[in-house]
Amino acid sequence: MDRSKRPLDLTPAGRIYHDFCRDVLRREEELTGALEAMKGAVGGTVRVVSIYSTGLSEMSRLREDFALRYPTATLLVEYMRPDKIYDALREDLADLGLVSYPESSREFTAIPWRAEEMQVAVPPTHEFASREEVYPSDLNSQPFIGFDDDLTIRRELDRFLRAQGVEVRLVMAFDNIQIIKEAVALGSGISILPARTMQAEIEQGRLVAVRLHAPDLVRPVGIVHRRRKKFNRATEALLDMLVGERKPNSVTTL
Numbered sequence: 001m002d003r004s005k006r007p008l009d010l011t012p013a014g015r016i017y018h019d020f021c022r023d024v025l026r027r028e029e030e031l032t033g034a035l036e037a038m039k040g041a042v043g044g045t046v047r048v049v050s051i052y053s054t055g056l057s058e059m060s061r062l063r064e065d066f067a068l069r070y071p072t073a074t075l076l077v078e079y080m081r082p083d084k085i086y087d088a089l090r091e092d093l094a095d096l097g098l099v100s101y102p103e104s105s106r107e108f109t110a111i112p113w114r115a116e117e118m119q120v121a122v123p124p125t126h127e128f129a130s131r132e133e134v135y136p137s138d139l140n141s142q143p144f145i146g147f148d149d150d151l152t153i154r155r156e157l158d159r160f161l162r163a164q165g166v167e168v169r170l171v172m173a174f175d176n177i178q179i180i181k182e183a184v185a186l187g188s189g190i191s192i193l194p195a196r197t198m199q200a201e202i203e204q205g206r207l208v209a210v211r212l213h214a215p216d217l218v219r220p221v222g223i224v225h226r227r228r229k230k231f232n233r234a235t236e237a238l239l240d241m242l243v244g245e246r247k248p249n250s251v252t253t254l
Contacts, residue, residue: 022092043072043233044232044233046095046232046235047094047096048075048095048238049085049089049096049097050080050085050099051080051082051098051100052080053177053178054221062075062241063077066238069237070234070237078094081175085099085224089225089226095229096224096225096238098223100219100221100222101219101220102220102222102224106227110222110223111222111242113221114221115220116195116196116218116220116221117196118195118214118218119195119209119210120134120139120191120212121181121193121207123184123185123187123207123208124205124208125187126187131210133213135212136160136161136164136166136214139166140168142168143171145189147175147180148173156219157192160217164214171189172189181193181201181207192217
């Protein structure tokens with residue numbers, strides 16, 4: 001380690017050793033996969049990195065389904081910001097990523113998974129809470145809790161509001177849906193969020209999701225991985241599960 005730098009960095013020798021260790025681990029995975037193929041069993045470990053909203057709402061179910069189908073395989077999940085997910089895949093710290101607004105590139109393959117309907121999140125005491133639907137123009141001048149401006153979902157929502165000629169009053173901005181839901185539940189403002197991410201708070205009576213008269217406003221969620229990545233059998237099995245349940249041409253709600 002080069003201790004003269006903050007944060008600490010690798011020396012040239014350290015980088016060589018780091019690359020050597022990664023190569024050894026990759027080859028160990030390939031050996032395990034080859035032996036599993038000979039046995040006809042699905043085993044090994046699959047490492048998934050996910051955005052918080054998708055991971056927390058989906059991974060409990062996926063873990064159970066995966067464990068039932070492949071009891072000798074292991075599913076490891078870590079949650080992080082979208083940009084960190086691509087970094088983890090790039091550094092070979094994960095096999096698959098679950099992200100919103102996925103994009104294919106020279107480095108990554110993106111597989112569409114689902115399109116999530118966006119709805120207006122309000123506290124139960126808000127005037128919109130008793131309505132079945134609101135129009136974009138109804139949002140004018142409303143105190144609004146948004147996403148940090150470096151996130152794709154913020155840029156997409158800003159583009160939508162501009163196209164509708166709507167000006168909300170931004171009072172807070174956060175980097176994840178969970179904190180935004182809490183702020184809305186406390187009455188700090190309203191927001192626009194994927195409907196399926198609000199299910200727990202709706203059941204608890206802390207939030208109300210109101211349909212927005214904008215059927216084309218969705219949050220696409222997809223599976224990303226590094227191109228030419230060699231998967232073990234556990235990763236292939238999980239990818240097949242995810243792709244098998246996707247509905248790319250429909251919009252999912254609660």
